[in-house]
Amino acid sequence: MPGSANLNVMMKAARKAGRSLAKDFREVENLQVSMKGAGDFVSRADINAEQIIKSELMNARPTYGWLAEEGGEEEGKDPTRRWIVDPLDGTTNFLHGLPHWAVSIALEHKGQIVAGVVYDAPKDELFWAEKGEGAWMNETRLRVSGRHKMIESIFATGVPFGGRSDLPKTLQDLARLMPACAGVRRWGSAALDLAYVAAGRYDGFWERRLKPWDIAAGMVIAREAGAFVEPMDAGAELLESGSIICANNAIFEKFAQVIRN
Incomplete structure (x- = not known):
């Protein structure tokens, strides 16, 4: 299922960040953790993952804008496109050793989300979609449930x-x-x-x-x-x-x- 060039860049960045996070997850007790606010924690692993993603995405598309949880917002030379990134969604799970967290990367074009990647690194499940092209998990086409009740x-x-x-x-x-x-x-x-x-x-x-x-x-x-x-x-x-x-x-x-x- 070949995707667009942008989608391939997103997948590569998500997998690379996921590998870095998985390595830190195995040593979660040794992570340096600081508190951002009540119940909202950030770890060194989180920041490192965002840096990996930003490097991959901005090297590939240097004119795009950027919006991310840790790094804030940057306007790009191309005002119609920006990356929207959560390097570690499920930080509290991560810090408690619960293997349910993911890397999330989206591409926005003219105010519409046109592509998305959610990578569950602990389970190696890569969810992805492009507008008008369907949704997938790894190589399996996704459909919502058929329940009516x-x-x-x-x-x-x-x-x-x-x-x-x-x-x-x-x-x-x-x-x-x-x-x-x-x-x-x-x-x-x-x-x-x-x-x-x-x-x-x-x-x-x-x-x-x-x-x-x-x-x-x-x-x-x-x-x-x-x-x-x-x-x-x-x-x-x-x-x-x-x-x-x-x-x-x-x-x-x-x-x-x-x-x-």
Whole structure:
């Protein structure tokens, strides 16, 4: 399944950063860790991974802009294109020795996400998609699940930590949703949650207050696999609002109605 030149650059960068992270993951207890804020940690491994990705992407496409979790935003000579990068989505999992984290790289063109790569290095699962070309995991074509009943469906979310102000809303979501479904999972990586919806492992996903680098790559992968992806508030701009609802087309309306109340 040959992709575009840009997609190949993205895959190479994700794999290279993933190898570096995997090496540090095996020595997680020895990592130098600093605290950025309540419940939000950054490690030396995270910063090193971003430097690897930036070097690979900007050497290949030096005119593109850049937006990343650790390195902030840089405007490129080409104002129509920028990379959106999370070098380590699932940092808390990583620092606790939980093998569920990923490298996330997206390409934005004229305000639209046109390509995305989410690399789950511990499991060597590379999720990827280009707009209009379908979604894949390694060499397997992805499609969302075919479930039509909420009571048979599993959903994923992120539960706010550290006393965040959106915790009450999420608890209300859970109170409405859990009696109507087969289960809710909280695995700690929004990028992988979206990729898992694309793969049919989850039937839907929702979360508030995410950053563009958390969801940019995953949302194009989910859409190309057949998922509906919308902002939680009608009319909002998804990457700016950071509040997302995603599900297969058969249950999206029912699911969204429960979450939007």
